[in-house]
Amino acid sequence: MAALLNWSRDSSVSLFERIQKKDESPSSIGLKGFIYSIKNNLNHILNTHPGTSQSAVTLGIMDLNDATGSAIDIYQNIAKIIQECILNFEPRIVDVKVRPLPNEDQPLTLFFYVEAIVSFQEHQRLISFNLHLDNDHRYYLDMNNVI
Template identity: 40%
Template sequence: MEAPAKGALGASLFERINTAPAGGSVTTESSQFYKTVESIKHHLVRLLNSHPGNCESRPTLGLMDFNDATVGTLDLELTIQRAIKSCIERFEPRVDNVDVRVMPRDEPLSLRFQIRANVRVPDDMGRATIDLVLNDKRYRCLE
């Protein structure tokens, strides 16, 4: 079996196609790390806003709908926290040791989470923190 290309774990296929350097220029490790983290953020937004059953090739991809009114607020936060962690561990291969924490709310109708994970880049690994907010029924990563 052939080894993956040098940038194989750094960015998604479409990101590598769209930004492929013409002259084969080399990026620094720190630059590659930040590009990988940005790619992971974009992937997490798409992943966490998907729902199981919407992808024929991976029926379990995404998060279930948490609009169950019988679940209390604290239980809801813990349920979503566990679901986010499980989803990332299953469908984002560029990270390890995922830790998801519930954060204090900025707005009454939003939920905030902080994701900490080891990010794998070619020949290296670093720790990244990603802040995530759920409002208007959509997940998005904060800068």
């Protein structure tokens, strides 16, 4: 529990990585490793369903089978839920905007564009990436073109 008391948004590694005691020290991973660590953590939190974590019952994204309303409303609501989940459970991201990106070529896959401000070594940096939810209800992040 003491490790959690010293947590700050400037930390380079996620809680999962600190628990697993990765070999690299948090300050030595560099920007590329820092962004990879955020991507890894986002994959964990976005592919978790609320109620599956005893210590954080709100961790994750609701099952889309529980969503009601029109397609546009659902798309906007999912974007808002993703945004709140990221802000609540990825502390290295200090601000985030999630926009739905409708794609007529793949109507069964939901696409989103995410812009986030991260705190790295006492500086803030803008990163952006695409996020999509496939037919298996799994979120995938594309951070190859991080700005």
